[in-house]
Amino acid sequence: MNGNEILTHAVPIWFAGSTSMPDEYAEFDADFSAENTGKFEFYIAAGSEYSLYLDGRLIGFGQYQDYPGRLIYDTLTFDAEAGEHTLRVIAWHWGVDSFTHTKRPPYVIFGLRGTAGEQALVSSENTPSRRAPGYVPYKNHTITSQLGLGCEYSAADAADKENSAFTPSVRASVGTQDGSYVLLPRPIKRCDLLPDTAMTVVRRGYYRAASGAAFSDDPGLALDSAELDVERKDADGCYLVADTGAEETGFIKFLFSASRVCDVLVGWGEHLTPERETPRTAMGSRRFYYRYTAARGQNRRTEPMRRASCRYLEIFVADPDADIRYLGLVPERYPLTLSAAPVKDAARRAVYDCAVRTLELCMHEHYEDCPWREQSLYSLDSRTQMLCGYAAFADGNAKFVRASLDLISRSERPDGLLTLCAPAGIDRPIPCYSLSYIMQMKEYGDFSGDAAFLESKLNLLERIASVFLDRRASEHGGAVRRLPDRLGYWNFYEWAKTLDGRSIHKETADADLPAEAPLTAFLAMACRDLGAIFELCAAKNGEKADVFAKKAEYYRAAGSELAAAIRNVFFDADAGLFRSFTDRADAPFAVLTQALCLLAGAGEGTDTSRALEAVAVNGGEGLVPATLSSSVFRFDALAAADAEKYAPVILAELDRDGKYMLDRGATTFWETIKGAADFGGAGSLCHGWSALAALWYTRLEAHVGC
Structure with missing residues (x-):
């Protein structure tokens, strides 16, 4: 019997006497007797988090987070000698929303497969359970709103209540209206x-x-x-x-x-x-x-x-x-196999190794923006991490990529956008992050050729694109209006002046909202990439090839129209630069806007030398520099313009910023170049989007050598 077959006979349970209040802990007795020495498999899914102890030794931890009704179970294989064994599940019920969890009722479901493949036990109302001794419940200590709760433990209480009584469990809800759920094996490896x-x-x-x-x-x-x-x-x-x-x-x-x-x-x-x-x-x-x-x-x-x-x-x-x-x-x-480093120079190798280590620390159940403060899965952040991982890890870590992309896909909101993070219960959607999801899906297809997965998400990708295509404004030359601040949308692009999404239009009617060049550029790139996705699906699915080919043509054309709109509406010929907004003539030009507009194809037939120069030097008189998070777009824009010419520029910047951080004791790369001092002393010193050396040292090896 496999995990699904065994867990089909199990039921979700919790301990009797539970208050079902947030921050509650339960212990379940899964003790068993082994007739012969051999290998056992334990399957488990918890509503929030669990740890598993065999004869007092920790052998399992780290629940894979998903949405209510999707019970992702771990498979834990262990050897046991003939005789009696204690097998204890400690489950922690969070009961609160965070950036990494959607609250649901408390439950755990598990089953044990014996040495002959038989069902040895399953969770049921007969499973002995109790309030977990040692853990102190109902404290509701929030570490951060992103991470959620922290736990508290009392060794004194554990000793006092070590022999407290177990009682039969009660059947538990999994948080769906009709009580239904699906059992799914963990899609990635467990952490070591x-x-x-x-x-x-x-x-x-x-x-x-x-x-x-x-x-x-x-x-x-x-x-x-x-x-x-x-x-x-x-x-x-x-x-x-x-x-x-x-x-x-x-x-x-x-x-x-x-x-x-x-x-x-x-x-x-x-x-x-x-x-x-x-x-x-x-x-x-x-x-x-x-x-x-x-x-x-x-x-x-x-x-x-x-x-x-x-x-x-x-x-x-x-x-x-x-x-x-x-x-x-x-x-x-997370278990990873590293690709061969593309660099020979010692100083550059130190930067590369630090970038790879940054990536490693930002991956557990899914990609994480930063492991210290948030541990959250964002589409834009994870796009950069995926691109770097294609270069840094053997087989590009494609299974991990696919699992995170699938998890993000399940975060669709009623309005057609994706939530800020997945699987989050707290949301403040950033519009362009939904568009970046289309981009990272196309890049996954380029790397893996996994057309079947892409095809399964086509309807979602089209719904996302349609939200923004419907916001093209004729009064703004076909550029895309920002989304309403009053409805909670965060029109953020990066942590830089004018681009940080401040809610300056809370009282503005939707029809009067301005158009924004960065958002229009994101949509142009997303449409172009969606066209490429349809092309890949057409090549792999003969029955739908004609339909997919027409879709590809439609989205490519939409991307071209949007690029033209950017050029006509936002390009300032006198300055040789793209403006960011239709409503703020006094807003400074921004480097990120230049990079995005160039990548969108808005510079075609136009003298964009000034814009390219601004992107290359990351600034210029009166321009707002881009932050580390946006380097991925700057470097792409430079390489697309002239890879041979700008390769030394990209490498020099990676060398400079990497050395700056390493010289100041960095062992992983920072969220911004300001380090811990940024964001009122809350700047992260390990941030996945800052690992670009892993990608670009690899890409540029063929151009200039590393």
Whole structure:
């Protein structure tokens, strides 16, 4: 029997007495007896997150997130000797929306296949379950709105309730109106755990807690405000700050002994504050901490329920007599095979390796924009990561690409756009990100030739395109009007002046909204790419070849018309540059707008030398420079204009920016060139869109050598 066959006989369950409130934990007894030594397979899907322990050893974790009604199950294979074995499922119910999860009721479903392929057990109302000892429920500690909840664990509670009674489970809802669901195997590999990170002690000593209710009620502030290096006699406890040696993603792990039951706080971050030499754990509403209650004696803990990303960790133990021996991460990585590096120069190789490492840390269940602050799947961010991965990883990591593209496709909104992230329960849609999905689908087709997958998404892609084609405005020469701010659309392009999507048209009627060059350019490129997708599908599907060929012709023509509209409406012949908006004559020219318009084909028959120069130098008098996130468009525009001429320009910029970050201690590449200082101190130091060296060193090797 396979996983689907076994799980068909299982039912979703939860523990009796549940409140179904957010942040709840359950334990399920799946103990079994093995008649013979052999190999077993365990299949499991949880509504939010789970961890699986065989005879007390962690063997499973990391629920693949999807939408309600789609139960994605893991297959966990293990060997067991003849005899009795404890097999325990710990399930965590989030019950809140985030950028990475759509809330649903609490449930878990599982089944065990025996050594002969038989059904050994399945989850049912007879499965023993209880509230999970140790985990502290209903705290609802939000790390960030993107990540969602953090967990809390009490070793003292676990010891007290170790022998608490199990009772029969109850059948659970999976969050669909009619109770239906489909069982689907995980579409990608499971992540691996690597050896523990090294620990270099940055500082250690005794601390005194800051006074006041605000600090006691806010552990993040308490960590950032504790008085450090006080005398032992004045101390509330001891602390240690650890450097793992490099940016890393994984599970928090620590080892210490305590003389009493006491509170423990662990914080993490990507950099140290200069004034305290500690990671900053409280930033606005963000709170990067893990709370733990120690038992008397040795405390060893690896927390598999929440992945953290950082370089630095701190632990504060409210016991001056505690002996802290280790603090770090158990790295969690997606299994990858690297392609041969295309570079020989040592300095360039360092940049390339850092770019590839950045990509690696931004991939787990799906692509992630940044592993520290969000761990969220955006279409525009993931497009860059996919392009880089085609070059950096053996077989281009195509299965992972396809899984993320499929997940994004399931985020369609009633208005025809895609949600900002997938599978998100919190949304603020960025219009151009839906168009970038068409682009990344075409690029996946170019790389893989997977016409069957593309064909399965054609209706969705056409619906997306039609939303924007319907917004072409004759009064603006056929250019595309921005989407209404008052309806919650975020007309964002990048974190740069005039392009950051500020809601300046909340009171403007839809018919009076201005047209925007970047949006029109995105649509022109998306239509051209949609035409190419139909061409590929026509070549692979003879029965529909004629229909698909006509569609391809239609979208290619639409792309050409949009390019002409950009040229006629936005090109300023006196300046030799493209304006960004029809309504803001005083808005500065923007480098990203130049790159997008050139890529859209709007420069045909026009002197675009000034626009190309602005893209090449990323600026010029009065121009708004593009950020790192937009380098993918700048470099594409330059290469499309003259790859031989601009290859040295692209390489020089990658070399310069890479060296700048490496010289400042980077082990992964930053969200923006400002590093941690950007966004009020919340700038990410590991961001997938900044890994372009992995792509362009490979592409340009043939032109100039690397």
